[in-house]
Amino acid sequence: MKKLLSVSLIGLAVAAASSAQARDYDHVRIGVDVPYVPMEYRTAEGDLTGFDIDLGNAMCEEIGVTCEWIEQEWDGIIPGLLSRNYDAVMSSMTINDERRQQVLFSEPYITMPSAWFAASDLDIDEANEETLEGLTIGVQRGTLQDNYVTDNYGRVADISRYSTADDMVLDMDAQRLDIVFLDFPIGQSTLIENENGDYVIVGEQITEPKEYFGDGFGIAFRQRDQALADKFNDALATLKEDGTYDEIYTRYFGDE
Amino acid sequence: MPDISAWFNDLLSGNLIFTPTTLGYYWDGLVTTTQLVFLSLVIGLVLAVPLAILRSSKRKWISLPVYLYTYVFRGTPLLVQLYIIYYGVVFFDGIQESVFWPIFREAFYPALIAFTLNTAAYTTEIFRGAIKATAKGEIEAARAYGMSQSLMMRRIIIPSAFRRALPAYGNEVIFMLHASAIASVVTLMDLTGAARYVYSRFYTPFEPFLFVALIYLCLTFAILFFFRFLEKKLLAHLKPQTP
Numbered sequence: 001m002k003k004l005l006s007v008s009l010i011g012l013a014v015a016a017a018s019s020a021q022a023r024d025y026d027h028v029r030i031g032v033d034v035p036y037v038p039m040e041y042r043t044a045e046g047d048l049t050g051f052d053i054d055l056g057n058a059m060c061e062e063i064g065v066t067c068e069w070i071e072q073e074w075d076g077i078i079p080g081l082l083s084r085n086y087d088a089v090m091s092s093m094t095i096n097d098e099r100r101q102q103v104l105f106s107e108p109y110i111t112m113p114s115a116w117f118a119a120s121d122l123d124i125d126e127a128n129e130e131t132l133e134g135l136t137i138g139v140q141r142g143t144l145q146d147n148y149v150t151d152n153y154g155r156v157a158d159i160s161r162y163s164t165a166d167d168m169v170l171d172m173d174a175q176r177l178d179i180v181f182l183d184f185p186i187g188q189s190t191l192i193e194n195e196n197g198d199y200v201i202v203g204e205q206i207t208e209p210k211e212y213f214g215d216g217f218g219i220a221f222r223q224r225d226q227a228l229a230d231k232f233n234d235a236l237a238t239l240k241e242d243g244t245y246d247e248i249y250t251r252y253f254g255d256e
Numbered sequence: 257m258p259d260i261s262a263w264f265n266d267l268l269s270g271n272l273i274f275t276p277t278t279l280g281y282y283w284d285g286l287v288t289t290t291q292l293v294f295l296s297l298v299i300g301l302v303l304a305v306p307l308a309i310l311r312s313s314k315r316k317w318i319s320l321p322v323y324l325y326t327y328v329f330r331g332t333p334l335l336v337q338l339y340i341i342y343y344g345v346v347f348f349d350g351i352q353e354s355v356f357w358p359i360f361r362e363a364f365y366p367a368l369i370a371f372t373l374n375t376a377a378y379t380t381e382i383f384r385g386a387i388k389a390t391a392k393g394e395i396e397a398a399r400a401y402g403m404s405q406s407l408m409m410r411r412i413i414i415p416s417a418f419r420r421a422l423p424a425y426g427n428e429v430i431f432m433l434h435a436s437a438i439a440s441v442v443t444l445m446d447l448t449g450a451a452r453y454v455y456s457r458f459y460t461p462f463e464p465f466l467f468v469a470l471i472y473l474c475l476t477f478a479i480l481f482f483f484r485f486l487e488k489k490l491l492a493h494l495k496p497q498t499p
Contacts, residue, residue, distance in 0.1 A: 075456035082459070102459050142456025160363070160443040161453060167343075171443075174346035176361050 025228055027066050029086035030056055030219075033074040036165055037189045038252045039092045051252040055109060056090045056219075058244050062235035073163050075142040078102055081220060087228065089220040092183060094144050096214035104223050106232045108216030110249075113205035114145055117187040118179040119172075119197060126203040127179070132157045135178035138168045145181045148212040165190060173197050185253065273463045278454050285450030286471060292364070292446065293436050296371035297429060303376040308383030309409065322380065329377035335438050337374060342366040342442045363442045375432050382428060386421035387413055419490050426483035430476055437472075447471060 032052065035041035040050035048069055060067035070086045081089050081103060092112070095105045116127045124131040133156045139146040141161040149159060160177060162168040165186060171177050173196040180187070184205050191199040207213050221229045239245045311322040329337065345351055345360050359365045390413050398408040440449030451464040458464075 075452060076461075078459040079455070079461045099459075141453060147457065161445075161449075162443060163441065170343060170346075174343075175352050176346075176363075 025065055025087060027068065028060060028088060028228070029068045029070050031070050031072045031077055031080055031086040031089045032091040033077055033164075034071050036092055036183075036186055038185060039183075051110070051248060052090050052092060054248045054251065055239070055245070058239055058248065059232055059235040062238055063231045074140055075163060078220070081222060084222075087221070087225070088232075092186075092217055093220055094214040095216060095218040096144060097211065098147075099220070103220040104225060104229055105218035105220055106229050107236060108218050109236055111207075111216035113184045113207045114148075114181060114213060115184040115187055115205045116179055116181055116202040117172075117191045117199050118202050119175070120200045121198075122178060122202075124202060127181075129153065129156050132179070134158075136160055136176065138162060138172060138177040138180040140165055140168060140182075144212050144214065145183070149181050151212075169194065172199075273454060273458055273460060274467075278450075278464075281445065281450040281453060282447065282467065282471070285445055285447040285468070288364075288444060288449075289433075289436055289439075289446040290475075292368060292371060292439060292444075293433050296368055296375055296436075297432055299368075299372045300375035300379055303372070304379035304383055305414075307376065307380040308387060309414075311380055311384045312387045326377040326380050329374050330381065334370065334374050334435050335441070338367060338370040338438060338442060341370045363439075363444045367439045367442060367444055371432065371436065374435070375428065378428050378431075379425065382421050382424045383417060385424075386417035389420060390416060422483065422487055422490060426479070426487075429479055429483070433472065433475055433479065 032040050032048075034048065036050070038050055040048070040052045043049055053069065056069075057067060072080045072085065074091070077089055077091060077093075078099065080086060089103070093099070094112075095108055099105070118124070129152075132153050136158045137149055137153065138160050139149050139162070141163060146159075146161060149157075153159075160168075160171070162171070165182070168177070168180055168182075169190050172180055172191065173194075179202065180191070182191075187201070191197070192201070219229070219232055236245070307322050307325075311319050311326070313319045342363065345366070351357060351360065394412055394416065395408065398412045403411070436446060437448040439446045440452055443449075445453070447468045451468040454464040455461050
């Protein structure tokens with residue numbers, strides 16, 4: 001009995017050790033927070049689409065693996081990766097040092113500024129401590145915009161945090177929020193091109209300081225999956241060379 | 257005194273999760289949760305007593321509307337009720353210009369309204385059950401004394417119904433405390449909201465949620481203790497008598 005126990009314990013230990021090793025993936029599960037127009041969203045027919053989705057699928061095809069997209073709300077997206085609910089996150093995630101301590105990033109695949117959006121009758125030209133004083137600011141919980149606003153304006157303004165960008169836009173339309181801070185293209189497509197209200201961009205697009213706004217969007221992997229990250233980096237380089245990347249870019253952002 | 261603060265700083269140094277800042281979030285969360293639960297329970301209780309009396313009326317046209325109300329609010333999830341009240345009201349045209357907007361603009365009041373209506377519905381049914389269970393003998397005795405219906409209600413039925421309802425109502429209070437955890441879906445920073453924020457900022461699910469779970473446990477213990485005390489006092493006459 002004792003022997004049996006120790007043998008099975010060794011077996012368990014071996015199994016545990018081998019599962020802690022990097023493994024070869026032929027099926028990659030990718031976590032994504034939907035909707036975040038135009039990066040990831042569902043069409044009227046219910047199909048998942050967007051810049052991240054198309055680029056991710058093209059990369060998987062290039063690598064020769066099958067990809068499965070798994071939806072996960074933003075505030076749990078990194079814990080979900082670490083607890084192996086999926087193997088990668090491709091969901092407009094900005095690369096920054098805080099996140100680097102938790103996950104391994106691919107090379108940045110796109111750079112995206114953040115911006116302030118407000119109803120046109122708010123009548124401020126620039127967001128700073130004075131103009132924001134006493135206003136209610138909307139952010140998506142756990143985003144770098146949340147961190148930036150909390151650290152810089154948490155003392156002078158009220159901050160409302162939302163699980164999804166959708167809920168935030170709803171409350172903007174309801175006039176519960178005075179101003180929101182968002183990734184620029186997302187604000188552009190959900191607020192400026194939205195027909196429920198009259199919104200404007202306040203001030204310049206923001207990409208500094210790097211400690212918050214990082215180095216563009218990257219795909220996140222678990223720290224030990226360097227091999228998988230390398231494959232995606234190679235695939236990205238190939239797609240940029242053969243023009244597939246440009247084609248997908250134009251599909252969602254037009255010619256720029 | 258300086259020893260304690262040095263010890264406290266020592267305790268907090270070297271970890272990211274329990275900083276004075278995050279502890280501040282938890283504290284604010286505790287205050288919000290307590291306010292929300294306490295206010296909704298008090299208002300709910302005040303509403304529930306007359307509603308329970310109406311609900312136990314023999315006249316259908318009095319009891320039926322109350323029954324419909326409790327049926328709807330007990331028959332649907334609190335989360336759905338909260339969503340309807342918070343996001344639903346903005347679809348009424350002109351709500352932003354009305355006098356109600358200062359109330360509905362904040363997340364606190366829609367949450368308070370949803371919680372109050374919900375707990376009032378449950379409490380009404382708890383009291384109604386207790387009123388129904390009044391011993392026939394007590395009512396007959398009251399009638400024999402020549403008490404009017406309202407005097408009997410005030411002196412006999414309600415006081416004894418309160419006592420009978422107490423254990424069930426204690427459960428409702430605890431249930432309400434736990435149900436208040438959904439307040440964070442409408443941007444309220446209650447205890448759970450604070451935990452969700454720390455969780456998403458530092459990507460650690462265990463520490464913040466375990467920490468607030470402990471706080472909820474302490475609150476529950478306090479409530480249990482309070483109701484145990486009340487029951488001991490008010491239900492003393494039901495205890496077996498020692499000779």
